Structure formats: C-alpha cells, structure tokens
Amino acid sequence: MQKKRPKTEEKLIYEPDLDSPRGKGKFYNLMMFPYLSAEGLHVGNMYAFVGADIYGRKKRMEGFDVFEPIGLDGFGIHSENYALKIGKHPKKLAALTQKHFYKQLESIGNGFAWDERLETYDPAYYRWTQWIFVQMFKKGLAYRKKAKVNWCPKCLTVLADEQVLAPARRPALRRRLRQGESLGEGGGECERCGTMVIKKELEQWFFKITDYAERLLNDLEKIDWSENVKIAQKNWIGRSEGALISFDLKFKNENLKISETIKFIEVFTTRPDTLFGATYIAISPELAKSWLDSGWQAPADVGAFIGECLKAREVPQTDEEPSFAEATAGKEKTGIFTGVYALNPANQEKIPVWVANYVLAGYGTGAIMAVPAHDRRDFEFAKKYGLPIKIVICPHYPEKTCPMLDAAYEGEGHLVGSGEFDGVPSEEAKRKIAEKIGATIKVNYHLRDWLISRQRYWGPPIPMIFCGPPVGGCGWQPVPEEDLPVLLPDVKDFHPTGTDQSPLATVESFVKTKCPKCGGEARRETDVSDTFLDSAWYFFRYPDVKNKKEPFGKLGAKTWLPVDMYIGGAEHAVLHLLYTRFITKVFHDWGLVDFDEPFKKFRAHGLLIKDGAKMSKSKGNVVNPDDYIKKYGADVFRMYLMFLGPFEQGGDFRDEGIAGIARFLERVKKLAKKEWGASADETILHRSVKKISDDIEGLHYNTAIAQLMMLLSALEKMECDRASVKVFLKLLAPFAPFIAEGLWHKLGEKESVHRAEWPTYDESKTRSATATIVVQINGKVRDRFEAETGTGDVELKAKALELPKIKKLIGGKAPANIIVIKDRLVNIVL
RNA sequence: GCGGGUGUAGCCAAAUUGGUAAAGGCGCACGGCUUAGAACCGUGUGGGGAAACCCUUGGAGGUUCGAGUCCUCCCAUCCGCACCA
Helix, strand or coil, X not given: CCCCCCCCCCCCCCCXXXXXXXXCCEEEEXXXXXXXXXXXXXXXXXXXXXXXXXXXXHHHHCCCEEECCCCEECCCHHHHHHHHHHCCCHHHHHHHHHHHHHHHHHHXXXXXXXXXXXXXXXXXXXXXXHHHHHHHHHCCCEEEEEEEEEEECCCCEEECHHHEECCCCCHHHHHHHHCCCCCCCCCCEECCCCCECEEEEEEEEEECHHHHHHHHHHHHHHCEECHHHHHHHHHHHCCEXXXXXXXXXXXXXCCCCHHHHCCEEEEEECCHHHHHHCXXXXXXXXXXXXXXXXXXXXXXXXXXXXXXXXXXXXXXXXXXCCCHHHHCCCCCCCEEEEEEEEECCCCCCEEEEEEECCCCCCCCCCEXXXXXXXXXXXXXXXXXXXXXXXXXXXXXXXXCCCCCCCCCCCCCCEECCCHHHCCCEHHHHHHHHHHHCCCEEXXXXXXXXXXXXXXXXXXXXXXXXXXXXXXCCCEEEECCHHHCCCCCCCCCCCCCCCCCXXXXXXXXXXXXXXXXXXXXXXXXXXXXXXXXXXXXXXXXXXXXXXXXXXXXXXXXXXXXXXXXXEEEEHHHXXXXXXXXXXXHHHHHHCCCCCCCCCECEEEEECEEEECCEXXXXXXXXXXXXXXXXXXXXXXXXXXXXXXXXXXXXXXXXXXXXXXXXXXXXXXXXXXXXXXCCCCCCXXXXXXXXXXXXXXXXXXXXXXXXXXXXXXXXXXXXXCCCHHHHHHXXXXXXXXXXXXXXXXXXXXXXXXXXXXXXXXXXXXXXXXXXXXXXXXXXXXXXXXXXXXXXXXXXXXXXXXXXXXXXXXXXXXXXXXXXXXXXXXXXXXXXX
C-alpha cells in the first residue's frame, strides 16, 4: 500500500556551534533528558524532543549560537525498577540501553550537540553529584533527622513529599476525596510504582529546601514559565501568614501535673481575629505523646486514645494495596478531653484542651486554637462532642444579630462578641488582636525539607562516613573531596532489602572505612541519593562534560547558562522543576554562578495519549516510534507528531492522519523539480514567513504546518522562481530537516539549509491588494463585495448601499446607524 | 473544598484577539487516470429546506451595531493540591 521510503532521506549536518559564533548571541535550548527505564524511547519523548528541536533549529537559522544537548537520566529508581523487572543488573542494562537510546535519538533528526552527552550513572558525572552533597553538608544544608517519612512498601525505600502523588488511578477514591473526605496523613501514591505509601519513623538525610521557600516563591514572578506550572509550585510551597499565639497553662490543672512540665501551648493561626471565638484547644496526638514523654500524667483513657491515633496513622504494610478504609484511616474526626485547661489570652477564659486526630503534627506547631463558628473542621468536631460554638465574625454587622449557624462561616466580616474589638473589620482585627496579646507574626510553608536518602542500590552512594563512639566518635564526616567519587560497588544482589537499609549495607568491604578526621575505624553511609538530585543540576554540566576539576567551569557557565528555553513535561512541576530551582539558588549563593533561576523560559508540552488514554505497558497501547520512523522516515514522523494538535496541549496518537503528511512531503519533492517561471504573487510568501515565524515562536506548530501546506499549494499553482522555493525550504527545514536539506542541495546550495538565514518578510507585502468587504444588515451577513485595500469608510459605505441586494432589503428605510470597519465589513443597522 | 485548563463538523483542529465560524489535515462522496485496483490528480463535504432563507461554537441569561471570543450563573471533563488551621 505504501511506497518504500528511505529511513533518512539525506545525511544531516549536526553542528553544536560551540566554536563558531554566529553573531546574535548564545541560545541554550534544553529539553528534559529521558529516563533510561524501558526498552527504548517512548513516542511521548519523541514528541517533546521534536517540538523542542524545531524551536532550536529556527533559533539557529535566525543567527543564534544554539546549544542543544542531550543525555540520559539513567541512575535511580526508575531505571532500577526496570532492571528488577526484567532481572538484569542495572549496570549491564544501562550499557545496553544507552546504545539503543542514542541510536533512537539520532534517528529523529534533532540538531543535538553530540559531543557533550552525559549520563548520570557515569562516575565522571556522579562524582560531582556527590560533591554537591558534600558541599551541602559543609554549608549546613544537608542534615540528618529522625522523622515520620514516606515509605513505599513496593519500592522499599523512603520518598520525598514531592514524590508522593495524589491517588490518580482509583476513580472511587478520587470521587470521595473530591467530596471533601480526606486521606489522612501520608496518603498518596508512590511516584514510580503507584503503590499507596505509608509512614515510617526513620532517621534520614534531608536538604534544607525550606530555607529557600520564600525565594522559591517570590522569584516565580521573574521567570517566563507556563502559568500552570508556576501555580502548581506556588500551591506546593504553600505560604500562609499568621500568628503564633500562646495559651497559658500556668494555673491549677488539678491532679494532672501538666503545668509543672508544660507551661503553655503555642498554636499557629491565620485567623487571630477569631481568637475570642476559640472555645477549645486541639493538639495532635504526636504533641500529646511528647507531653507524656516529658512526664505528663494523663488519665488512662487519654493515653490509650493517643496510642490508637498514632497507630492508625501508619497503614499496615501488606503486599495488597490498602483498602479505601485503610487509605483514609483517620478521616472520621475523633478526640478526647485531656482534663487540661488553657487560658484564652484574649478574654482570660478557661477553655478545655483536647487531643484530636485531625490536627497535623507536621504543620504549624502541632496544636490549634479551635474556633468552631469559623472553621468547618472545628465546627464538625464541636458538633460531635457538644463543644460551645461562639460567633465572633458577623457578615452583616450593623444588624448585630447573627443567626445560628448550620455551618461554619469562614469569610470576612465585622467582629462581635469580642469585647473592645466589636465592630472592627476582621481583616483589621487580625493585626490588632495579635498586637494586643503580643503574638508573633509567623509565616508558615507547606513545603518540607527534601528527603534525599534512598534505600536502594542504583544511585550515587551518599558520600558520608560515620565515626561511632566506640572508636573516634567524630560523628558524621563528609568524604574528602579528593576521594570522590565514592564508587558504587558491584554487587550481585541489588534487590532492595526492605529492612530500612540499602543493599550496600551488606557489602562489608564497602561499608568498612577509615574516619577522614581521626583515621579510626568508621562506617560508610549505605543509602544512595535521590535520583532527582542527579537531574537537578545536569544542565550545568552539559557545556563542560569533560571537566575533571570541578562540576562545571566558569567559562562554560558564563557562555551558555542560564538556559534560554526549556521544554518538558508538566508532571515535573513540583518535582524536577522545583529541585532545579533550589539547586540553582544554592549554586548562586555559593558563588558558582551569578544567576539564581536556571530556566529563563519554560514551556510544558502536552501529553500524547492513545485512544483517549495515557499510554502504558499494562494497557498495551504504547506506540513504538521506531516502526514509524522506519516506515515513513523521520521527517514524516516529526511533522505528523507536530500536526496532531497544539504542542502545549498534546493530542491523541491515531496514525490515520499520517498519510496526509506523507503526501505533503512527496509533493514538496515534486515542487523542487518544477520548471521555473517568473516570481508572481508575493503576498502568500510574505504572509507565510510571518505566520510560520510567529507560530514557531509561540510553539503553534500545528498551524505553522497548515500554513506550509497552503504555501505549497500556492507555489504548485503559480509560476514561481527558485528564490520562492528556497524560502519554502527554509521554512520547512525545522520541521523536516532531512528532506529540506536534500532539496536545498539539489537547488545548488553548498552550505547546510540549517545554517541558512531564516527568511524575513515585509509587513506591507503580507496584505493583499483587495479585500472582501462583508455587508451586514443588523449584524447578519447579506452580501459582500471586493474593494481595494485601504478604501475609505465613506466610499465603502456608499458601495455597500448601492448593492442591489442590499437596496432591496433596506427597502427605502433610513438606516439608524452604519458601522464601517476598514477592509472588513459594513454593518447597516435598521 | 481550593486553584488551573478544556468543551467548535464524523474525527484532529483553525479563527488576524470583539468583525464572513469552521483555515489546514483525516475520513467520506463523486469524477479523472487505469484492463482493474493501489497510488496520484480534480471537485464537493455542518444541519434543515424545493427555494427564498433559517439554524449552528456544552447549556441558560447579559453587554454590544456585531459574541466562539467579554460578563454572570450552571453542566461536563481533565490536571494540580488538600483535615495546611
């Protein structure tokens, strides 16, 4: 049925441009490097790469020195999980797949800088990943702490908060969550395998990304990124401003001995204006536990309740996915009165202190002041336990009477029942009340520190050494920089152990080492670092991949960085894209670079789906790009992908339409063989240059291709000269680099079309000589006529009124109004 | 619940930013070429109606001489976050 097409029509010239300045300045065109996880590149990768390459190719033709590197993100859990699945050692697998990946990457015709490749599992690379860790430790940004962390029962490792995703695959669960039910603490799926994660208390390494929360938030304003990604980051950082308020316990709390050890409770609230309405205090079970630990003698039932809550927050570890009930454990609000009272600092009222399961330990202070009238959760809780509900914010103030609430009122209003503050608008009262009671203003973030340890094999060993008390007792020491890299030892059994320890812990020769400080016997850290650390800095390395003295040279960084355009998937909005911004700011603060945002411009491409569903192996709807490239050639495949729909929106991969593109390119080849005539209508040419230039700039590749099709049809029909065909080929070059190059040479050109100058247009020549003027009566199209472009309003009006059809329809009536839009329309209002 | 996106022919989509709705492609129909088919080329292709015309951008209102585009309220769908005080 289809003709045999050569795989690559012509040999392409790749030029990384590193040594040949072209005058317009540098342009770092980056695309997210692929995970080395499956048999080969996914058609979705191809989609992203082609879209990014078209942009880069145009920039190159415009005269920029374009640096478009590629590499492989092959270290870490994604590659390792694939290795586990097929039962091959990840190191051997990487060597194998690497070749295949690069071959595939070559076949799609991107203008990559082939000499500057990098692989994250190359010791020459991960040496510097480890170096970053060491610097982090030295600068106090890497630390160890015991905490309740996310644990994936299937991957058998801890995960950062960002790597726990909202449950996507279970519609029933989603629906119930949407109706306001909650997941409880620690609910969510592992980013890699989709298993529900659980909470475990473990000591782990963290990076202090929270130190950068404010800057990560504020600097979003100065970067040109896809808006949805910026919003996702903003939400994730989750800044909220409020007050820290202390509730005194220093009075007689009978028989409980609480005030001897705990003198006050501190709460965080964004609504200090509602302080007079605080009718109880609720503390998290974790905080209550710490009270118990410090000697609080709680009633037996309270102690039991605390124990239960803490247990409920851990989801039992099974091979099965937890049931809905398990996943949402703790959603029903429960609590118990502690017997303790606290003093409301606003009105000196004695209010009860409860332990409640709905108070989170990890946010704020782990305790809240409960204002049932103005917080839905407190309202629900107060109703259940018969606690007082006191209205202090009134939405219709002067009337003074607020009706009984059947739900919490969370909006703004004027204060009532708040003593001297009655009548004050709530916004103003926030500050005033905080001031009066001497509360500290505090900013809280949802963002937590980045958990960097992984109990896995395939990653850079964390370059730390522990010198324990029996011998030197120097504590944690970084591996000296000259000893880097800490090579990942070859082990036979790389399976995760599930014992909170990496498989490296079993390699005694690796673990046993000397303390770099005292020289005594010491043990290595056996966890590896998170794969997102590998990818958080790779674009710094590209311009200087061979550097053996430093992670990247000043010259390379100065020449190419920061990245001018970054294209990748939106699924990394709060993962990779957040970590890279953090690392860049850290590098900036260390004086390594003079910018503090890595990507000037970021655009998220859409998702390529198949038959309305996400492509996945289990569904069996994965498209293999190689088959298409083999069958149709890279150019047809590239253009077809880009023609599916708007690049930033993605589309459904149905191959019915590919024939249209194949036909188009066959016609292009015929065009180059055409007999030449004189140059004719320039309008379509200039218009096309304008449209296609603008469309590529805005990543509207689908419409740029449509314009190429129209231009081709026009060129086929008219007498045209070689110059016009050459312009066409230049416009085509970013989309179909092979064919454009081949035809370009057939027309006698020696240099590559990809180094040719991008065509320019004359604005005045984009307009045609005549325009069709639409004549409307009362906004409805009744007739039309041709008029010279630029014809004056008066003349257009006269012409329209003279049209026989219009005359008849008006029937002698006097128009109430006539609106004339130049070169466009005349609207007669009767 | 909060935040963001999307909704246009049979399908993918376009619309100079408030000015002829449906460009371009797929598919389909008819015609040409051909012994025949494939490929290729040409023409047509939202719905109703014999026609004049009327209707049509998820739904209902509104602003305007004029609305796919702006405003209000719904509906559907996708994505991100979520007991964050």
